[in-house]
Amino acid sequence: xxxxxxxxxxxxxxxxxxxxxxxxxxxxxxxxxxxxxxxxxxxxxxxxxxxxxxxxxxxxxxxxxxxxxxxxxxxxxxxxxxxxxxxxxxxxxxxxxxxxxxxxxxxxxxxxxxxxxxxxxxxxxxxxxxxxxxxxxxxxxxxxxxxxxxxxxxxxxxxxxxxxxxxxxxxxxxxxxxxxxxxxxxxxxxxxxxxxxxxxxxxxxxxxxxxxxxxxxxxxxxxxxxxxxxxxx
Amino acid sequence: xxxxxxxxxxxxxxxxxxxxxxxxxxxxxxxxxxxxxxxxxxxxxxxxxxxxxxxxxxxxxxxxxxxxxxxxxxxxxxxxxxxxxxxxxxxxxxxxxxxxxxxxxxxxxxxxxxxxxxxxxxxxxxxxxxxxxxxxxxxxxxxxxxxxxxxxxxxxxxxxxxxxxxxxxxxxxxxxxxxxxxxxxxxxxxxxxxxxxxxxxxxxxxxxxxxxxxxxxxxxxxxxxxxxxx
Numbered sequence: 001x002x003x004x005x006x007x008x009x010x011x012x013x014x015x016x017x018x019x020x021x022x023x024x025x026x027x028x029x030x031x032x033x034x035x036x037x038x039x040x041x042x043x044x045x046x047x048x049x050x051x052x053x054x055x056x057x058x059x060x061x062x063x064x065x066x067x068x069x070x071x072x073x074x075x076x077x078x079x080x081x082x083x084x085x086x087x088x089x090x091x092x093x094x095x096x097x098x099x100x101x102x103x104x105x106x107x108x109x110x111x112x113x114x115x116x117x118x119x120x121x122x123x124x125x126x127x128x129x130x131x132x133x134x135x136x137x138x139x140x141x142x143x144x145x146x147x148x149x150x151x152x153x154x155x156x157x158x159x160x161x162x163x164x165x166x167x168x169x170x171x172x173x174x175x176x177x178x179x180x181x182x183x184x185x186x187x188x189x190x191x192x193x194x195x196x197x198x199x200x201x202x203x204x205x206x207x208x209x210x211x212x213x214x215x216x217x218x219x220x221x222x223x224x225x226x227x228x229x230x231x232x233x
Numbered sequence: 234x235x236x237x238x239x240x241x242x243x244x245x246x247x248x249x250x251x252x253x254x255x256x257x258x259x260x261x262x263x264x265x266x267x268x269x270x271x272x273x274x275x276x277x278x279x280x281x282x283x284x285x286x287x288x289x290x291x292x293x294x295x296x297x298x299x300x301x302x303x304x305x306x307x308x309x310x311x312x313x314x315x316x317x318x319x320x321x322x323x324x325x326x327x328x329x330x331x332x333x334x335x336x337x338x339x340x341x342x343x344x345x346x347x348x349x350x351x352x353x354x355x356x357x358x359x360x361x362x363x364x365x366x367x368x369x370x371x372x373x374x375x376x377x378x379x380x381x382x383x384x385x386x387x388x389x390x391x392x393x394x395x396x397x398x399x400x401x402x403x404x405x406x407x408x409x410x411x412x413x414x415x416x417x418x419x420x421x422x423x424x425x426x427x428x429x430x431x432x433x434x435x436x437x438x439x440x441x442x443x444x445x446x447x448x449x450x451x452x453x454x455x456x457x458x459x460x461x462x463x
Contacts, residue, residue: 020459057323059454083317087248087307100240101324 008035010073010150010181011056016065018051018205025051026205028065033150033181038172040196040213041185042223044231048205049185050080053152056183076148080155082135090123090138094145103145113141116171118164132159140168144175151175153184157191169195189223199223203231237326237334241308245342248307258296258346262353270361281362286369289354290434293347293377298408300343301384309335309392310401316461318393322454332389332449339385347377376434383441384408390448396460411437 011033018026026048033039041049054060056067057077069075085093094110097103114120117137122130130138136159143151156172157165172195176182186192192199193213201209208230209216213223220226245251269275278284305311312318322328351374355367391401422429 054319054458059319059323059458061453061455077320077323079316079320081316083315083320096243100236100321100326 012068014066038182040192040199043202047202074148076143077152078143082139084127086128150181234330241338266357335389376431379438383438386445387441390445
């Protein structure tokens with residue numbers, strides 16, 4: 001607990017509640033996302049994960065509570081869908097992102113990430129020719145262009161083959177080592193076990209578990225077992 | 234707002250569909266006018282000046298609406314249906330600036346189109362029918378621009394505000410009927426009196442613009458994102 005207090009907070013949610021069309025989507029949600037940490041947000045469909053992400057990015061207004069962000073925190077979001085400019089090439093997508101969303105990553109870093117994600121050969125090709133997995137990796141690359149301090153990844157591994165998964169995971173670890181906070185949402189609990197330091201389990205807009213992954217795995221065989229035990233209907 | 238405007242203009246001008254539509258439009262208008270103006274009987278008909286001005290109005294209406302639809306396919310409608318609008322809004326685009334940017338981008342492009350059609354009409358008119366001044370055509374430009382402002386602002390606001398974006402498409406399709414009905418009524422009441430029709434066009438433009446502004450007043454990130462289809 002002491003360690004938690006001394007770590008640098010990227011973002012802090014305090015008793016956040018959100019109601020949409022009379023339905024309580026989030027209820028008294030409180031948690032922190034720290035720098036140098038990979039936090040996974042897990043939960044059943046409709047639990048409120050995407051709403052939480054949207055509240056953090058400021059797309060949705062919260063009804064009560066508070067979201068505290070570190071001063072001038074740079075956040076980047078990789079959405080659940082791939083928002084590539086389909087009629088443009090990979091190069092043009094990067095240029096467009098820089099032009100309108102303000103990328104500031106050095107060229108060497110972009111080349112490194114492109115190489116790491118196996119995207120180099122796709123850069124001159126139009127985005128509509130990409131496979132689902134390539135689009136996913138490209139969306140990940142785009143989310144890195146603004147060199148964010150907090151990276152929010154919504155289902156980052158969907159559609160990736162095992163090699164791409166491993167490379168993406170390694171890149172996420174590298175980003176963490178470089179001091180970035182990473183908040184990811186996923187239904188792939190095996191991936192969360194491999195990737196995340198901590199997880200938050202949400203059900204019906206409430207947090208029902210907030211724990212370190214290794215700690216949970218000392219009590220349950222897998223995160224899936226924990227999920228069925230705590231969130232199973 | 235300039236960022237949003239620049240973004241929308243870039244998406245429009247880099248669209249192949251838009252470029253094709255522009256070439257086709259000019260081609261169709263030129264071909265039709267050539268066919269009509271080389272007919273000597275046509276040049277003898279009474280109230281030709283009014284007829285040509287009205288023809289210009291109707292052609293311009295048709296192309297404003299068709300163009301707005303074309304432009305939407307690669308800009309605001311695409312951004313909304315694909316959900317990319319959420320990415321834009323979470324990366325610094327402001328909801329009302331986005332509405333204004335889309336409206337002005339649509340307006341600029343359709344205005345360019347109207348001016349091209351106008352020049353097409355003027356060239357044919359001056360070549361085949363030089364005796365009568367082209368004041369009838371010129372006087373149609375301002376009401377048309379107001380109509381254009383109305384269509385652009387209302388349709389952009391509708392696309393951003395509602396979940397069933399096909400309603401915006403239907404509105405765009407329905408508008409010509411409203412215009413043709415008004416034009417027909419005006420012609421019956423005052424067959425020679427062009428200003429009545431222009432006033433009606435102007436009034437419809439102002440009304441649509443007011444509606445657009447009214448709908449856009451309540452625009453925020455939340456209302457846009459929560460109405461993304463699917």
